[in-house]
Amino acid sequence: MDKRITAREAVAQIKDGMTVGIGGWGPRRKPMALVREILRSDVKDLTVVAYGGADVGMLCASGKVKKLIFAFVSLDFIPLEPFFRQARQNGDIEVMEIDEGMMLLGLRAAAWRLPFIPTEVGLGTDIISKNPDIKVIDSPYDDKEWVAMPALKLDVALVHVDRADARGVCQISGPDHYLDDWMVRAADNAIVSCDELVETSFFHEPARAREVFWERCATNAVVHIPGGAHPTSCSPLYGFDVPHFKAYAGFAKEGGLQAYLDQYLGDSEEAYQQNVGGLDAIKAIELPTY
Amino acid sequence: MSTPAKDFTLAELCIVAAAEAFRDDGEVLATGIGVIPRLAASLAMKTFNPDLMMTDSEAFLLSEPNPLGKRGDDFVQANETWMGFSRIFDNVWSGKRHAMLGPTQIDKYGQTNTSALGGTYEKPKVMMLGARGFPGNSISHPNSFFVPGHNNRVFIEGECDFVSSIGFNPERLPKGHSLDDVKIPRVITNLCVMDFGGPDHQIRLLSLHPGVTLEEVQENTGYPIHVEGDIPETPAPTEEQLAIIRAMDPHNQRAYQIKDNPPGIRA
Numbered sequence: 001m002d003k004r005i006t007a008r009e010a011v012a013q014i015k016d017g018m019t020v021g022i023g024g025w026g027p028r029r030k031p032m033a034l035v036r037e038i039l040r041s042d043v044k045d046l047t048v049v050a051y052g053g054a055d056v057g058m059l060c061a062s063g064k065v066k067k068l069i070f071a072f073v074s075l076d077f078i079p080l081e082p083f084f085r086q087a088r089q090n091g092d093i094e095v096m097e098i099d100e101g102m103m104l105l106g107l108r109a110a111a112w113r114l115p116f117i118p119t120e121v122g123l124g125t126d127i128i129s130k131n132p133d134i135k136v137i138d139s140p141y142d143d144k145e146w147v148a149m150p151a152l153k154l155d156v157a158l159v160h161v162d163r164a165d166a167r168g169v170c171q172i173s174g175p176d177h178y179l180d181d182w183m184v185r186a187a188d189n190a191i192v193s194c195d196e197l198v199e200t201s202f203f204h205e206p207a208r209a210r211e212v213f214w215e216r217c218a219t220n221a222v223v224h225i226p227g228g229a230h231p232t233s234c235s236p237l238y239g240f241d242v243p244h245f246k247a248y249a250g251f252a253k254e255g256g257l258q259a260y261l262d263q264y265l266g267d268s269e270e271a272y273q274q275n276v277g278g279l280d281a282i283k284a285i286e287l288p289t290y
Numbered sequence: 291m292s293t294p295a296k297d298f299t300l301a302e303l304c305i306v307a308a309a310e311a312f313r314d315d316g317e318v319l320a321t322g323i324g325v326i327p328r329l330a331a332s333l334a335m336k337t338f339n340p341d342l343m344m345t346d347s348e349a350f351l352l353s354e355p356n357p358l359g360k361r362g363d364d365f366v367q368a369n370e371t372w373m374g375f376s377r378i379f380d381n382v383w384s385g386k387r388h389a390m391l392g393p394t395q396i397d398k399y400g401q402t403n404t405s406a407l408g409g410t411y412e413k414p415k416v417m418m419l420g421a422r423g424f425p426g427n428s429i430s431h432p433n434s435f436f437v438p439g440h441n442n443r444v445f446i447e448g449e450c451d452f453v454s455s456i457g458f459n460p461e462r463l464p465k466g467h468s469l470d471d472v473k474i475p476r477v478i479t480n481l482c483v484m485d486f487g488g489p490d491h492q493i494r495l496l497s498l499h500p501g502v503t504l505e506e507v508q509e510n511t512g513y514p515i516h517v518e519g520d521i522p523e524t525p526a527p528t529e530e531q532l533a534i535i536r537a538m539d540p541h542n543q544r545a546y547q548i549k550d551n552p553p554g555i556r557a
Binding site for chain 1: 348359372376406414417421425426428455462464
């Protein structure tokens, strides 16, 4: 089976009003080339589920987001994502604000085809009082009340990995695969972009097979986009682009997202990469030290 | 062995005071978010509580804390096990963790806010990070706080604009839970050390930093602080502790954590 498609074909599968999960974490290993393709498209009214960074900021500021399901949105070294803040402060988006771990439980519930997973996380906080859709229930086994974290069923998941083969075997060799496996498993349609396309024999080596976190039947489509996580990191291939993020944040103060897009987005990923200095420059970005 | 230092900064005093929060924790993951909490956890692990566990702030547990900032090319961190973000919750929900973080607001119940200030929830005046992991942390394991600028905008008079973490508010107590389940072992600020060990979990003063008065602390706190007897002075770092702090923070990031990096003993 050959699951390879183009970024444009991938984004054409996303329809108005769909729920889209985006992998990665803050400024790390985000499927940014696919996000950029959304920005070039007409799709709108999305519900976005993410451990958010600039992916969320860009989608909010370009009017693509109806509702955001989030625990945080941050660029890490720039703690507050400027375009997400503006969207919230303007009242532009609906939100379902939850704990980081609740998001994991919601994705797991969807992946496991459960309506909810019980947890004590969220009790006693405004996570419960501000989210009427999250119910608190009695337990059949004890006298406590529990949060029934609802399944976060995704129409589409977008994730970026280091390497994949044409059948959708995906390798993440960086230090953390974040919750990408659960994003993929929670989705009806999991679209994976990869920095490198490899032969199936690449995974014969056991150490490489250990860096595959879901079965290929969970991957619906593979899009080969070298450098496709830029400006976020794809460790160990490249780090996140600090000067680019600083410039991006600057547009929130002056010019707005449209000016950022006018300068960088282009009509294709090739054009974008030319506008940010080329693929070699992306691959030369140093990894961060924590 | 333990010679009190004469010359130290307020940041270093706070690191040593904050390290005390982890002294009796035993074998738990110590997570210090931010420079001073991270150095505090590192100092505790390298001195009086070697059983603590620590991460590389990315995806591995370490048997030795990493120094902060850029390290030499030949540096090899002391990995112990992998612990990526999906596995961190297995630790959090087991309760075997003590986090120290710096919320934007802390109210009289010990509830905190990391999310939104002012306006309405639908349209806040100032949007911040989001609730992050605070809801889960607060109901699962002990959490201490570090506040670099002690004032009544942090220690607000009313309830937090958005409650990210559960505290000692009886009105929000979940069915079947007890207020005693919530653990806030220490609150370290640029003025003093406190906990919530007063009557009915009221905030309580434990020590004042050198030269700071009770009146100054109370004026800068939006609710009454419980005070019992004579309040001691926060102990000065020892030369040995300072040497460890310098080794853990070779680029002196601690100098940028408290406004103007004042000395530990007020001039």
